Amino acid sequence: MLINNLNILIGLEVHTQLTKLRSKLFCPTPADYRKSPPNTYVCPICLGLPGTLPVVNKKAVEYAIAVAKALNCEVSDKLVFVRKHYFYPDLPKNYQISQYIGPGFTAIARNGYVKIYADGKVKIIRIRRVNIEEDPGRIVYVGSIEISPYSLIDYNRSGIALLEIVTEPDMASPKEARAFLEKLIAILEYLGVTDPREEGAFRVDANISFEGFGRVEIKNIGSVKDVEKALTYEIIRQKKIIEQGGKVERETRHWNPSKGVTVSLRSKEYEEDYRYFPDPDLPPMKLDKSLIERISSALPxxxxxxxxxxxxxxxxxxxxxxxxxxxxxxxxxxxxxxxxxxxxxxxxxxxxxxxxxxxxxxxxxxxxxxxxxxxxxxxxxxxxxxxxxxxxxxxxxxxxxxxxxxxxxxxxxxGYVKIIDKSYLHKIVEEVMKEHPKAVQDALSNPKAINYLIGLVMKKTGGKADPQITKEIIQEILSSIR
Ligand SMILES: [Zn+2]
Structure with a gap:
């Protein structure tokens, strides 16, 4: 198999918290949870208790529109939330309130692009969609996900506003993926909607395949550098399998930054497995054209x-x-x-x-x-x-x-009061010689006349030129003239 002729396809799914918001996405609980003890920034809504109703954070929607516009996306005229069903301990409702593109519902924005520079070339990376969704809680593993004997759960993060930004598989190398992420981080920072340096505020799922072979998704990578490393590792791993005539499994893998390897987590789930349906607690809302225009014209x-x-x-x-x-x-x-x-x-x-x-x-x-x-x-x-x-x-x-x-x-x-930079002094000496051709003639015939030239250089530099170095430079130039 001539693997070097195969195209590499890399697509990214970025989850970025809107850290500049003061409260969570569907409740008034403060969003600045990082410095507080586990399970203190919670309320009945973000704990998913029965009888509670979510209310959407207006500022989060405005931030999402700003991001969508900055990513050159088409913004939808309606806001529809769906339930994405799965069971996981970090998800107290057993569903995540998210967005999805399907019959009757849509993401807040789609069809955008970002321009990147990689390897001296300009490239366009298409943005498939931008979703608003809530962050699940945080599962804390003791040691690491592979060896932890038990896991702890912290719901402080549950319900924090997230944007999910999904690209088309337009990147062809780990370097391009890195350039895209650096550009995206810069855009988010300029917009002032997030501080991507906050711990856990910026997480990436990267999918990678060789054209015609199975696609692997690497989940939850915490930094741009690690995305580049994980993708580089996966290219080598998949190449080996293909070269040996094997089959690359469609699966989800985990990046272990300390070991520098990806490990298999589970076979990849399919979108229909999530049973998306519109959230009856959050009826569709109209997004006014004037609101979108106002945000768009106020972009920094x-x-x-x-x-x-x-x-x-x-x-x-x-x-x-x-x-x-x-x-x-x-x-x-x-x-x-x-x-x-x-x-x-x-x-x-x-x-x-x-x-x-x-x-x-x-x-x-x-x-x-x-x-x-x-x-x-x-x-x-x-x-x-x-x-x-x-x-x-x-x-x-x-x-x-x-x-x-x-x-x-x-x-x-x-004591750096003397000018000792040779190239600088050389320039000054040349100027002085050009201005005083007679002094140069004198110095050529009489070695003692060099002192007059040195004096002129001293005068020109306010006495700061190093006399010894100046003398050497003058002698060099004189001997090159002779
Ligand atoms: Zn809450």
Whole structure:
């Protein structure tokens, strides 16, 4: 079997909590449950007790419309909830209130797309649908799902508003899946509907198959990096089976991040198994065109628009612009610094390479690193003036990020008052020589006349040029002229 000619099809199903909501999807219970003990943020509705009735959270619907619009979807003119039936301990009603596309009901939005950049290419990933649904409770396994002797249940999460965003199988590699998820996270962050960094707020089911073979779904992956790793693992596993003439089972698997493997959980259930039907407690509601239009026209600047603006306003190429923009805090940092520093490309380069690397290295979040835009601009200016070499910039940068040191006082205290950057001094020496051809002629015939040229360089740099290095550069240039 020539497996390398087979297409890989990857589709993603993303569950994202709308963490910016203050209450759950169908009851007034507070949604900010993470810091409280298990089973404290609950009420009769989200515990599914008899006689209770759900009331839909209006803000959740508005957020869903905003997300749908930002994903270029068609928004439905009605809101219909269905019951998705299954038994699981995390689901006290034995059904989940969700949405579904079928006769008489529909998802809140469908047929959208997201533009991604992967491997230097632009690609369109189609969005099949966006659903609103409630999160089940949380099952806590002691150790891990495979070895836990028992499981605990926490209903704090039960009834939290979730969006389910489903793509078409348009991604052809784990890298493209990662690029899609990074873009989606950025869009959600720009919209201000969720903080995807909150624990458990962003979960992914990934399905993957070789064209013509069985499709495997990997459930509940907790981070973008793990999605990429799990898919990479599955490609190798499925390839082996196909090459040995075997059959890839249609099944659901679990990703074990610590072991770096997927393990079989169960054979895949089919959609009809869930017996979807409209929820009689939540009659269909009309979604006014004017409401949809109002939300649509109030959308903030989204990543694609900001990338386009960065290329226009700052002259950055699309690659640099998108690395900045996909990290919203970094793009904000860049724009603050760009107000007081105009070599935008140099600024962008420092931010998307060493700066970002050190932030990750120290495991800092945008809230707790110490560098301000002013710190970075001061560093760049000292670099521009040749007082700091590239090497020194790279040495000082992590200290600015971690401890917020002021580069000017640091430079003064460390005695970096001399300009020692060779390429910078070379430029100055060349300028001086061009401006004083007679002095150059003198120096060519009389070695002592070099001192006059050194003096001119000192004058030009306000006395900061390192005389020894300056002398060496002048001698080099003179001997190249001779
Ligand atoms: Zn409740």
């Amino acid at each position: 600047e989204l990543p694609d628009n900001r990338i386009a603006r960065f290329t226009m306003q700052y002259g950055l190429d699309e690659y640099r612009a998108s690395v900045l923009v996909l990290n919203k805090w970094l793009a904000d940092f860049f724009e603050d610094a760009a107000k007081i520093y105009s070599n935008y490309k140099k600024l962008a380069d420092l931010l998307i390479t060493d700066f970002l690397r050190w932030i990750n290295e120290y495991n800092l979040s945008p809230e707790n690193f110490k560098a301000t835009p002013l710190h970075i601009v001061k560093l760049l200016k000292l670099w521009d003036e040749g007082i700091l070499s590239v090497k020194m910039v790279k040495e000082i940068l992590p200290q600015i990020i971690k401890d917020g040191i002021d580069v000017e006082s640091y430079v003064a205290a460390s």
